[in-house]
Amino acid sequence: MSDAGSADRFEHGEFENKNDRDDKSGKDDKDERLEGYGGVPGGPANGSGQDFDRPPRIPMPRASVEDGGRPLPALEALGDPAPPPAPPALEHHVLKSLLGAWALAACSSDEAVAVEEHLGDCGSCADEALRLREAVGLLHPPESLDLDPALRTRVLDGCLDRRPPRIPMPQWAAPYDAETARLDALLQDIGDAEWHAPVRLRWFEAEGPTSRRTTVAGVIAHLLTVDGLVAVALGLDDPLGGAAAEGPTPQARTEAYWRTSHFPPTRAVRAPWREQTHDLVRTVSFTSSSSGSARLAVSYGAFELPLHDAMLDRAFECWVHAEDIAEAVDYPYGPPSPRHLHRMIDLAARVLPDVLAARRQAGLASPPHHRHLVPAGEPGRSLRLEIEGLGGGEWLIPLDSPAARGSAEHEVAHVALDGVEFCRLAAGHVPPAEAAAGQGGDREAIRDVLFAAASLSRM
Amino acid sequence: MAKKDTPPRWDRKMQQRLARGEAAALGELYDRFASLVHGLAHRVLGDERAADGITRDVFVHVWEHPEAYDPKQGPLRSWVATLTHRLAVQRLRATETAALAQGSGGSTEDLERKVHRASVAARADYIVQAMPAPLRAALELAYFQRRDYRQTAVDLGVTEDEARRRLRLGLQLLSTAHDAGTPGAPPGYGGAA
Numbered sequence: 001m002s003d004a005g006s007a008d009r010f011e012h013g014e015f016e017n018k019n020d021r022d023d024k025s026g027k028d029d030k031d032e033r034l035e036g037y038g039g040v041p042g043g044p045a046n047g048s049g050q051d052f053d054r055p056p057r058i059p060m061p062r063a064s065v066e067d068g069g070r071p072l073p074a075l076e077a078l079g080d081p082a083p084p085p086a087p088p089a090l091e092h093h094v095l096k097s098l099l100g101a102w103a104l105a106a107c108s109s110d111e112a113v114a115v116e117e118h119l120g121d122c123g124s125c126a127d128e129a130l131r132l133r134e135a136v137g138l139l140h141p142p143e144s145l146d147l148d149p150a151l152r153t154r155v156l157d158g159c160l161d162r163r164p165p166r167i168p169m170p171q172w173a174a175p176y177d178a179e180t181a182r183l184d185a186l187l188q189d190i191g192d193a194e195w196h197a198p199v200r201l202r203w204f205e206a207e208g209p210t211s212r213r214t215t216v217a218g219v220i221a222h223l224l225t226v227d228g229l230v231a232v233a234l235g236l237d238d239p240l241g242g243a244a245a246e247g248p249t250p251q252a253r254t255e256a257y258w259r260t261s262h263f264p265p266t267r268a269v270r271a272p273w274r275e276q277t278h279d280l281v282r283t284v285s286f287t288s289s290s291s292g293s294a295r296l297a298v299s300y301g302a303f304e305l306p307l308h309d310a311m312l313d314r315a316f317e318c319w320v321h322a323e324d325i326a327e328a329v330d331y332p333y334g335p336p337s338p339r340h341l342h343r344m345i346d347l348a349a350r351v352l353p354d355v356l357a358a359r360r361q362a363g364l365a366s367p368p369h370h371r372h373l374v375p376a377g378e379p380g381r382s383l384r385l386e387i388e389g390l391g392g393g394e395w396l397i398p399l400d401s402p403a404a405r406g407s408a409e410h411e412v413a414h415v416a417l418d419g420v421e422f423c424r425l426a427a428g429h430v431p432p433a434e435a436a437a438g439q440g441g442d443r444e445a446i447r448d449v450l451f452a453a454a455s456l457s458r459m
Numbered sequence: 460m461a462k463k464d465t466p467p468r469w470d471r472k473m474q475q476r477l478a479r480g481e482a483a484a485l486g487e488l489y490d491r492f493a494s495l496v497h498g499l500a501h502r503v504l505g506d507e508r509a510a511d512g513i514t515r516d517v518f519v520h521v522w523e524h525p526e527a528y529d530p531k532q533g534p535l536r537s538w539v540a541t542l543t544h545r546l547a548v549q550r551l552r553a554t555e556t557a558a559l560a561q562g563s564g565g566s567t568e569d570l571e572r573k574v575h576r577a578s579v580a581a582r583a584d585y586i587v588q589a590m591p592a593p594l595r596a597a598l599e600l601a602y603f604q605r606r607d608y609r610q611t612a613v614d615l616g617v618t619e620d621e622a623r624r625r626l627r628l629g630l631q632l633l634s635t636a637h638d639a640g641t642p643g644a645p646p647g648y649g650g651a652a
Contacts, residue, residue, distance in 0.1 A: 097620065097623045097624060098623055098627075099627050100624075100625075100626030100627030100628070100629065100630045100631075101601065101607070101608040101622075101623050101626050101627070103626075103630055104598075104601045104602055104626060104630070106601040106602075106605075106606065106607045106608045106611065106626065107607060107608055108607070108609075128631075131630075131631075131634045132627070132630040132631065132634060134634060135583075135630040135631075135633040135634035135636070135637075136630065138579065138580065138583035138633055138634075138636055139583075139587070139598065139602050139603075139633070140502075140580070140583075140584065141603065142498070142587075147493055147494060147497055148511075151493075151497075151511055151514065152486075152489055152493065154511075154515065155493070155515045155518050155519075156485060156486060156489060156518075158515050158519060159519050159522040159523075160482060160485070160522075162519055162522070162523055163480070163522055163523050164480075165480045165481065165482035165485070166479060166480030166481070167479065167480055167481045167482060167483070168482045169482040169483050169486070177483075177486055181486070181489075181490055184490065188494075274490075278483070278486075278487050278490075281483045281486065282481070282483040285481065285483045
C-alpha cells in the first residue's frame with residue numbers, strides 16, 4: 001500500500017484546489033505588478049489599505065490626477081525599478097497566462113514572440129514554459145475504446161473459474177448481459193450529433209412490412225421502455241413512470257414515452273437505459289435462485305413469456321436495434337456469439353408453432369392438413385428448419401398444432417437458412433419472400449413458416 | 460461517461476457486492492473500468508494481446524481480492540488504475556529483461572529508460588482522462604483540432620482569458636506525469652493494491 005495522500009492527487013477536488021491556488025498565484029502576480037502603480041492617484045487599489053504598508057514612492061497628491069486635470073505621470077516618475085527601454089506590450093501576468101497556449105502553438109505569432117522574449121528575462125516563466133512544452137509531448141490520441149466484445153466474456157469467465165460466484169448469473173441472462181454491453185460500447189463511441197441520426201425501425205405486421213421513424217436516442221428510449229416490461233414483472237421501477245400508455249404492449253409503451261417527453265430523447269437516455277439493464281441482470285441473478293421465479297411470466301400485452309424467454313427476447317431485440325443504430329451511424333457491428341445466437345434462434349423456433357396457429361386462426365396461414373387435431377404430444381406434420389453457420393442447428397417445427405411434437409418421420413418440408421439471415425427475417429428486416437432460403441417440399445408449409453417467422457417481429 | 464460523478468457510495472457498494480460473490484457485480488465492474496484498464500495496459504505494453512492479458516489479470520485480482528481495496532484510501536477508479544499500471548510495468552520489465560538476457564542488444568539503462576517512458580505515458584493518459592472535462596475539452600481543441608486559443612474560446616463559449624487559463628492548467632496537470640515518486644513505485648494513481 002502506498003500512501004493515501006497520493007491517492008487523492010487525481011481527485012477532482014484536488015484539481016480544483018490546484019486550480020484555485022493557481023488562480024491565486026496568478027492574482028498575486030497581478031497584484032504585485034499593480035503595486036508598481038499603487039500610488040497612482042485615484043488608482044483602484046487604494047481602498048484595500050495594503051498599499052499603505054509600503055512607503056509611498058511619490059508623495060500622495062491631494063486630489064486625483066483626473067480631478068486636477070493634470071497629465072498622468074510617466075512610468076519613470078512612479079519609480080519603476082527597472083524600466084525596460086521599450087516597454088513590452090504585454091504584462092508579465094498576461095505573458096504567464098499565455099504559456100499554455102504558447103506551448104501548444106495556439107497563440108498568435110506576435111504573442112509567441114512576446115512570450116519568447118519574456119522567457120529570456122523571467123526565470124519562473126522559463127521553467128514553467130519548459131515543463132509545459134514537455135507536457136505537450138505527452139498528449140496522445142486516446143487509445144481506441146473499441147474493445148473486442150469477446151474479451152469481456154473471456155475475462156469474466158476467467159474470473160469466475162478462479163473464484164466461483166456465490167450468486168451466479170443465470171445462463172439464460174448471459175445473452176442479455178452480453179448484448180447490452182456490446183450496444184453500450186457502441187454508444188460510448190458515438191458523438192453528440194449521432195444521437196440524433198435518423199433511424200427507421202422496421203418490423204412486420206400481419207399484412208406486411210411496416211416502419212416508424214425515430215433517432216438513435218429514440219431507439220434507446222424504445223429499448224428502455226420495453227425492457228421496462230421485465231422490470232415491472234420483477235417489481236423494479238417502471239421507466240415509463242406515471243406516463244399513461246394505451247396498453248402494456250411494447251409499441252404503446254414506446255409511443256407513450258416518446259409522447260410524454262417534452263424534448264426529443266438525447267444521449268441522456270443512455271444512463272437510465274444502462275442502469276436498468278444492469279439492474280435487470282442483477283435482479284434475475286437473485287430471483288433465479290429463489291423458487292417460484294421459474295414460473296414468473298412477463299406480459300407483453302397480447303402474450304406473455306416466461307422470465308427466461310423474455311430475457312432472451314430482450315437480448316435479441318437489443319442486438320436487432322443495435323444493428324439499426326450501427327447502420328444509422330455507419331459503424332461495424334457483428335452478430336452475437338454463436339452460443340447466444342443459438343439460444344435466440346431456439347426461442348424463435350419454439351414460439352413458431354404458436355404464431356403459426358394464431359395466424360391460421362386469423363386466416364393468414366393455410367388450414368391444417370388433417371381435419372382432426374393432432375393429439376397433444378403426438379408427432380405431427382413437421383418442417384425441418386436447418387440453420388447454417390455458427391450458432392445454427394436443426395429444429396423440427398410442428399405445423400398443425402402447437403401441442404404436437406415435431407417429427408422427422410412426418411417431415412413434409414425443409415428450409416435451410418443462415419443463422420443471422422434467419423434472425424433478420426424474425427426481426428422483420430428481411431421480407432419472407434426474399435429470405436435467401438434453400439427449400440424443398442411442401443411450398444405452402446414453407447411459406448407459412450417464413451411468414452410466421454417474420455411476424456415474430458414487432459416494433 | 461458518468462465516471463466523473465461516481466459517488467463514493469458506488470465504490471463501497473461495488474466492493475460489498477464483489478465480496479459477496481455476485482457475478483453480476485463483476486460484469487458491472489468490467490463495464491465501468493475495462494476501457495481504462497485496457498487503454499493503460501496498451502499504452503505501457505504497446506501490444507493488443509499483452510493488454511488483453513493485463514486486463515484479465517486486473518479483473519481476476521479484483522474479483523479474488525475485493526477486500527484489498529479500501530474505500531477510505533480513495534476512489535476505486537484510481538485503485539484499479541494503480542493496479543493496472545503496476546502489473547503492466549511489471550510485465551514490460553519482465554519481457555524486456557528476458558529479451559536482454561537473450562542478447563537482444565541494448566543495455567540495462569535502455570531498459571530502464573523504456574520502462575520509465577512507458578510508465579510516464581500511461582500516467583499522462585490517466586491524467587487526461589481524469590482531469591475536469593473543461594480542461595480536457597480545451598486541450599483537445601488546441602492540440603488535436605489545432606485551434607488557437609481564441610478559436611478555442613469561441614468553440615467553448617468562454618472568454619479568451621479563460622481559454623488561456625484552461626490550456627495552461629491542463630498542461631500543468633499533465634506535466635505531473637513526469638513526477639515519478641521513488642524509483643520502482645508506480646508513479647501515483649493513488650494507493651496501490
